Amino acid sequence: xxxxxxxxxxxxxxxxxxxxxxxxxxxxxxxxxxxxxxxxxxxxxxxxxxxxxxxxxxxxxxxxxxxxxxxxxxxxxxxxxxxxxxxxxxxxxxxxxxxxxxxxxxxxxxxxxxxxxxxxxxxxxxxxxxxxxxxxxxxxxxxxxxxxxxxxxxxxxxxxxxxxxxxxxxxxxxxxxxxxxxxxxxxxxxxxxxxxxxxxxxxxxxxxxxxxxxxxxxxxxxxxxxxxxxxxxxxxxxxxxxxxxxxxxxxxxxxxxxxxxxxxxxxxxxxxxxxxxxxxxxxxxxxxxxxxxxxxxxxxxxxxxxxxxxxxxxxxxxxxxxxxxxxxxxxxxxxxxxxxxxxxxxxxxxxxxxxxxxxxxxxxxxxxxxxxxxxxxxxxxxxxxxxxxxxx
Amino acid sequence: xxxxxxxxxxxxxxxxxxxxxxxxxxxxxxxxxxxxxxxxxxxxxxxxxxxxxxxxxxxxxxxxxxxxxxxxxxxxxxxxxxxxxxxxxxxxxxxxxxxxxxxxxxxxxxxxxxxxxxxxxxxxxxxxxxxxxxx
Numbered sequence: 001x002x003x004x005x006x007x008x009x010x011x012x013x014x015x016x017x018x019x020x021x022x023x024x025x026x027x028x029x030x031x032x033x034x035x036x037x038x039x040x041x042x043x044x045x046x047x048x049x050x051x052x053x054x055x056x057x058x059x060x061x062x063x064x065x066x067x068x069x070x071x072x073x074x075x076x077x078x079x080x081x082x083x084x085x086x087x088x089x090x091x092x093x094x095x096x097x098x099x100x101x102x103x104x105x106x107x108x109x110x111x112x113x114x115x116x117x118x119x120x121x122x123x124x125x126x127x128x129x130x131x132x133x134x135x136x137x138x139x140x141x142x143x144x145x146x147x148x149x150x151x152x153x154x155x156x157x158x159x160x161x162x163x164x165x166x167x168x169x170x171x172x173x174x175x176x177x178x179x180x181x182x183x184x185x186x187x188x189x190x191x192x193x194x195x196x197x198x199x200x201x202x203x204x205x206x207x208x209x210x211x212x213x214x215x216x217x218x219x220x221x222x223x224x225x226x227x228x229x230x231x232x233x234x235x236x237x238x239x240x241x242x243x244x245x246x247x248x249x250x251x252x253x254x255x256x257x258x259x260x261x262x263x264x265x266x267x268x269x270x271x272x273x274x275x276x277x278x279x280x281x282x283x284x285x286x287x288x289x290x291x292x293x294x295x296x297x298x299x300x301x302x303x304x305x306x307x308x309x310x311x312x313x314x315x316x317x318x319x320x321x322x323x324x325x326x327x328x329x330x331x332x333x334x335x336x337x338x339x340x341x342x343x344x345x346x347x348x349x350x351x352x353x354x355x356x357x358x359x360x361x362x363x364x365x366x367x368x369x370x371x372x373x374x375x376x377x378x379x380x381x382x383x384x385x386x387x388x389x390x391x392x
Numbered sequence: 393x394x395x396x397x398x399x400x401x402x403x404x405x406x407x408x409x410x411x412x413x414x415x416x417x418x419x420x421x422x423x424x425x426x427x428x429x430x431x432x433x434x435x436x437x438x439x440x441x442x443x444x445x446x447x448x449x450x451x452x453x454x455x456x457x458x459x460x461x462x463x464x465x466x467x468x469x470x471x472x473x474x475x476x477x478x479x480x481x482x483x484x485x486x487x488x489x490x491x492x493x494x495x496x497x498x499x500x501x502x503x504x505x506x507x508x509x510x511x512x513x514x515x516x517x518x519x520x521x522x523x524x525x526x527x
Contacts, residue, residue, distance in 0.1 A: 149468050160459040161458055208462065208464060261481070263489060
């Protein structure tokens with residue numbers, strides 16, 4: 001174990017994110033996920049001052065919908081990637097993909113890896129529970145027969161458990177939606193930029209109680225890409241490097257007995273000490289956090305499990321204004337999946353990079369040096385992952 | 393409740409005997425032959441002692457309400473709206489959280505005691521739903 005820890009410390013700040021790229025976000029891209037992937041990758045490479053000829057690694061995560069590295073490589077004339085990863089999974093593995101790319105670079109397997117996610121989550125492959133084939137998984141048989149099939153239902157179930165145990169209220173969920181919309185109003189990329197009030201939130205139609213419309217993220221068409229390379233090489237590129245200070249993987253909850261079974265505690269609680277330890281930092285050092293917000297509730301539970309407030313106090317913490325721009329811990333400064341758009345985790349990392357480079361415009365957190373960016377915290381699919389990034 | 397959409401789900405090779413038992417209105421758990429730990433849903437290995445030997449054991453279909461949702465839109469075809477899905481912590485396997493249908497005119501209450509009800513389904517295994525002990 002000591003050996004592992006020592007090697008992890010050697011990993012600290014060895015790699016960097018040197019470029020980010022986006023397609024526009026929308027409800028109907030009109031193009032394939034392959035096209036979206038190529039566009040985001042070209043934008044990210046341009047941001048870094050690189051071309052596809054510099055790329056020797058490709059990685060994505062997907063649930064059967066994004067373009068595979070085996071397709072994107074030939075499409076962009078990258079014919080002999082030294083490393084690639086086609087990771088099955090949803091938001092819970094989003095940060096693991098970048099972490100694995102960083103490991104590949106640190107190990108010398110590849111020098112420049114592009115991580116991307118392309119998604120037509122509105123026009124083609126909706127995750128909200130309509131018109132989608134159920135995944136092939138043994139767990140489905142204990143859910144689908146009861147009409148319990150979609151993420152809004154599953155996260156609403158966990159959210160209610162938190163409400164029952166800790167007194168978390170609809171107004172707390174609503175405050176997250178309101179705060180993130182205010183951030184999105186300052187983000188030209190964001191899909192939803194009109195400010196909302198708590199009353200607007202409370203007037204929203206029910207989706208699956210206790211969730212209303214504005215508890216749910218935006219099913220989005222779009223793509224986002226990140227260029228991962230060595231810290232050394234990143235310093236010679238076009239943009240200020242953002243260092244990967246720590247990366248961690250963790251477990252989660254499942255229907256299977258024998259594992260964690262408190263629905264109000266996520267795998268982030270066990271992961272956080274490893275992550276902070278690797279970076280040599282603690283929650284108080286985090287200047288800005290991009291917390292996976294497929295639904296409002298997931299922000300509240302992560303604020304607790306990543307150590308920003310005591311267990312059960314995520315709701316009051318948000319209500320205090322702590323997570324707004326100008327507060328001690330701005331969260332989801334781009335508007336998050338709730339208001340910017342949903343690129344399955346990758347746009348959180350891209351926003352963290354933007355904040356640390358100081359190019360986040362009107363939503364810039366002054367002097368941001370350390371960012372936490374997190375994956376879905378391990379509900380539904382028992383896996384999670386997270387990154388701590390630092391200004392280079 | 394309505395029938396689930398055909399072909400949307402099916403027992404697997406581990407779980408088929410469990411669903412056979414629900415068809416006889418039996419709520420069964422697997423009991424590890426080595427360490428005695430009960431487990432659910434069905435699978436080959438005991439997560440506590442990592443051995444394969446086990447036997448089926450009929451258990452009381454009883455538990456407590458951990459959470460619930462009220463579906464306000466149709467997430468799957470054939471299901472009524474609004475409808476409650478409840479998450480129950482079974483007494484027999486208290487580290488398992490099972491979703492199921494809710495069989496009462498009112499909504500659940502957090503932590504309340506519930507008992508299982510067996511719900512036959514056309515062309516499929518009998519499901520396990522839950523009703524309040526105190527109606």
